[in-house]
Amino acid sequence: MPTTGHVFIATSLDGFIARSDGTLDWLLSRDDPTEDHGYDAFIATMDCIVMGRGTFESVLQFPDWHYTLPVLVLSSTLQTIPDHLQGKVTIANLPPTDAMQHLATQGHDRAYIDGGQIIQSFLRARLIETLTITTAPVLLGAGRPLFGTLPADVPLIHETTKTFPSGLVQSTWRLA
Amino acid sequence: MPTTGHVFIATSLDGFIARSDGTLDWLLSRDDPTEDHGYDAFIATMDCIVMGRGTFESVLQFPDWHYTLPVLVLSSTLQTIPDHLQGKVTIANLPPTDAMQHLATQGHDRAYIDGGQIIQSFLRARLIETLTITTAPVLLGAGRPLFGTLPADVPLIHETTKTFPSGLVQSTWRLA
Numbered sequence: 001m002p003t004t005g006h007v008f009i010a011t012s013l014d015g016f017i018a019r020s021d022g023t024l025d026w027l028l029s030r031d032d033p034t035e036d037h038g039y040d041a042f043i044a045t046m047d048c049i050v051m052g053r054g055t056f057e058s059v060l061q062f063p064d065w066h067y068t069l070p071v072l073v074l075s076s077t078l079q080t081i082p083d084h085l086q087g088k089v090t091i092a093n094l095p096p097t098d099a100m101q102h103l104a105t106q107g108h109d110r111a112y113i114d115g116g117q118i119i120q121s122f123l124r125a126r127l128i129e130t131l132t133i134t135t136a137p138v139l140l141g142a143g144r145p146l147f148g149t150l151p152a153d154v155p156l157i158h159e160t161t162k163t164f165p166s167g168l169v170q171s172t173w174r175l176a
Numbered sequence: 177m178p179t180t181g182h183v184f185i186a187t188s189l190d191g192f193i194a195r196s197d198g199t200l201d202w203l204l205s206r207d208d209p210t211e212d213h214g215y216d217a218f219i220a221t222m223d224c225i226v227m228g229r230g231t232f233e234s235v236l237q238f239p240d241w242h243y244t245l246p247v248l249v250l251s252s253t254l255q256t257i258p259d260h261l262q263g264k265v266t267i268a269n270l271p272p273t274d275a276m277q278h279l280a281t282q283g284h285d286r287a288y289i290d291g292g293q294i295i296q297s298f299l300r301a302r303l304i305e306t307l308t309i310t311t312a313p314v315l316l317g318a319g320r321p322l323f324g325t326l327p328a329d330v331p332l333i334h335e336t337t338k339t340f341p342s343g344l345v346q347s348t349w350r351l352a
Contacts (some may be wrong), residue, residue: 014323015191141326147190150317158343167334
């Protein structure tokens with residue numbers, strides 16, 4: 001069975017997942033920790049994570065490694081994994097289709113696809129099954145966009161939308 | 177009382193209001209005419225319309241002029257109004273703030289701000305009070321974007337979100 005890709009990410013209303021320098025202040029300042037935005041329920045249905053070098057290097061800056069699922073980092077330049085992440089992280093220089101085939105041979109059914117560039121390349125390859133996008137009530141005007149160019153339209157099916165008192169609006173779409 | 181600006185527009189999930197050539201096939205093919213997406217209720221609360229040259233020239237191509245409200249076209253190049261629109265359309269070469277002051281002196285309270293470039297320039301000038309954005313379930317990958325650069329973050333307040341069986345999702349945001 002092929003591995004399916006799933007996105008769970010937050011953007012500004014104008015579609016940015018981070019400022020140009022990578023900062024998330026605009027999102028963190030709007031996050032109400034008493035609200036359940038569904039990340040735990042989402043991640044509980046995944047069995048592996050795929051990210052690019054940029055996202056990997058960002059999460060390496062946090063004091064703790066907070067992923068319990070195996071992580072595949074797709075990179076053409078990264079060579080080595082920090083010692084404390086041996087057995088938790090694999091680095092591979094693979095295009096999206098080959099990466100998903102690699103995960104399938106390992107028995108992974110559902111991959112959390114994280115990071116702007118990786119999400120864009122997996123969308124271009126039609127390897128995303130669901131997109132859960134949480135929109136923060138702010139326009140940034142510039143930053144790192146969630147979406148990029150595509151070889152053709154990608155039709156979607158709207159699944160659910162939830163609104164939160166904080167002003168966050170979360171919709172899930174399935175690729176048609 | 178200053179005139180307030182209000183946006184009511186549809187975009188693809190990746191934020192485009194039209195393809196690069198201006199076509200709307202991706203939206204029209206997803207429009208279910210049996211659904212009430214609220215345009216009539218919205219326009220009933222407006223008392224004038226502001227658009228740019230591009231939008232004006234687009235609507236001129238329709239067989240009938242379907243606006244009942246007075247229309248102000250902001251353009252530095254347009255000079256003349258077609259005879260059949262005399263008394264219905266005014267052309268002015270004014271920046272957003274001056275345009276709104278002009279409308280206020282004419283007693284207009286609420287202006288429907290339409291067209292990508294005009295919406296962006298009015299957002300930059302903080303002359304928009306509400307944004308109602310209807311998201312169509314499709315990624316286009318390229319086109320004319322709704323949003324553009326801004327001099328600073330524009331914080332928003334989420335007001336309402338409606339979902340439709342067709343897959344359209346409509347949210348209204350108020351500038352904070």
